[in-house]
Amino acid sequence: MILFYIDPGTGSMLFSIVIGLVTMLYFLGKAAFIKVKFILSGGKATTSKNHYPLVIYSESKRYWNVFKPVLDALERKAIPTVYYASSEDDPVFSVAYKHITSEFIGEGNKAFTRLNFLEADVCLMTTPGLDVYQLKRSRGVKHYAHILHSVDDATGYRLFGLDYFDSVLLSGEYQKAHIRLLETQRGIKEKELVVVGCPYLDELQKKVADLPKRKNESFTVLVAPSWGKSGILSRYGASLLDSLVQTGFSIIVRPHPQSKQSEKEILEALEMRYKAAQNLEWDYSNENLNVLSRSDIMISDFSGVIFDYAFLFNKPFLYVNSNFDARPYDAYDLEEQPWKFRVLPEIGVELQENDFGRIGQLILETSKSSILEEKRKNANATAWQYKGKSGEMVADFLVGVLAGLKESKDM
Template sequence: MIHLHFNPLYIDPGTGSMLFSILIGAAATLYFLLRAVIIKVKVFFSGGRAAVSNTLYPYVIYSEGKQYWNVFKPVVEEFETRQQELLYLTSSEDDPVFENTYHFIKSEFIGEGNKAYARLNIISANFVLMTTPSLNVYQLKRSKSVNHYSHVLHMPSDATTYRLFGLDYFDSVLLTGDYQAKDIRILEKQRSLPEKQLITVGCTYLDVYAEKIKQLPIEDTHPFTVLVSPSWGASGLLKHYGERLLDPLAESGWRIIVRPHPQSKKSEADMLETLAKRYSTNPNVQWDYERENIYSLSRADIMISDFSGIIFDFMFLCDKPVIYVSQDMDLRPYDADDVPDELWQFRILREIGIELKEEQFKTMAEVIKNASKSTLLQNARLDAKNTAWQYRGEAGKRIADFMTKTVK
């Protein structure tokens, strides 16, 4: 007979992590249920006047902020060219859409966070396009008066790198490349969801950047330039390695441009301030906080990054090499954790980039020089570009075509 011994005072790390996740999930669910009850009570005592919007809009775009303008700009301009009316709702008071004089585009600032969601949750529209994930998961709900919700991917990397259930409740997802469809279909089968429309349209913001880069002045002569452009969070390059990575670069004599992830400025301000002070007397080290990344991309000869999507911007737009520092990314909070296969972006990175290990930091100059000369990497970059960025230059037109076809 086998005797099992159980220690009631011991919880293994895996079980503890699972219990913690369950408690957090339960607390979040209770919070949003209570919020929903409060809203319904308010609607009841207002006579139901807030139930739906009175105006039915044929086409609506919602932008979380001005950083997404280049994602939507080609679509907006296509509607303007076609003389079709479109409502553009934004959570940025200084959204670039307000700088343009459009005749068929109505733009409106609707506030941020819950204020914006309150408007969106009762809107009436035939078609709503957004980059915001997690529809019908948290505060952002499907309005009963919207016929079709569509999510447009704003990165050429895997579609499953959103938080759990990020794309589950959309009617369609607009892809940058055909390869992104496979993992979405896997999740639909796992979760017994109806199949969404998956339409490959290309990548709008890369189309915009490709045109902008052509207009940028070319530096006739410039020092060899290394762009350090990581993601943010505990697994991000700057947070994890910091001065251990930057010290050897600062001592190289090359021009070093450090472009932190936009979220780092909000979530890791103390860390950035400490690093900025450390290199404040080194004229070779520059910091870039511009809204658009193309200025740094165009000046760099090589990039050092981690798992940030800017890797693909750099390679696809500038056709220059990338060195990546591998750092384990905890996929448990993301849809990717439910997909059995390795993410495309992780697999392809080994083919198109060169891994830099921490023990190589002090001699990284040699690694960087070798990466700059590799024709093998150049061919791999082109293959990846053809896979992940299809229909180059056509995304705005293809999205507008799909929107109008769906409504008709």
């Protein structure tokens, strides 16, 4: 018996090629069928029963806070919308919308296959990488819109993450410049860039107001890293956590959700190492607001949770990013440093490995800084525009795109 091994990267490329060919043949065949049907019907126009005006795709239930304010606004406007979910337990299925139809379409390649055959006027998603790998631009979709799911740089995605969208919805004006630079460098079509605010922060702000008041707990440090080789747990792991445990502070470690898949061995080794530590706990809850609220200061790296913490709670943080590897990201193609890394030294304190020996003192100094507190407020105003209005603004934009497409069709 001869066995063939295909590595994940090659498999992904083969899937992309096959799906591309299949979708092309599908739409060519459908176009021919519609043409024949048009002739046989005496020239009467027909429409596909599977064509939708507006589709929203959510690749995970953790993006519910991004889409809920938008769906609520669309519901109020009575705009028929189809919501495709890749989480079978997505919160959308427990909401009794009248104008929103929700459907579970599976995960990964199963979901991408469904989306690659999509027929819709407009499709909105948080998923980047359109027309790069498995997720292809469907010939049946007229307009693809991307909405950022954090107040981060728009160039923080993997290479070509936003290149082939028709529009990108931003949280602040500062995100526009670098997208335009990449478009010029790569010779690609300019996208429509619209500042709409940040739906998920608007939604979380409501929840923060309803959180129970914090009980008398000891001083608490939250470690909330991103994942990958540049993340805290992968880069420093025990050397950082050992120093934190020795401070006597209460320590909460909340790994990125992707770490449970991509860094499973690292997490298992660390959990075993600190199994007996009385002042260290692990948090894997779906939503992070409670643990953010419980802590007095946070340590992170290049994770967007930094801004959730600073903007929702105006609490201090330490960050580690001096050795961040930008090569896999769009930001690598830019000479100017991303906004995130320019603003971090102004609103937080960089933590370096040689600081681990005095980390307790550094934590206390950072937590008492009134200068950092004021600068966090200024950054908040820059990155999170139109507070409380983002859902309506996104809905208005989508309705405008639909109207424009209808108008061009009628001309």
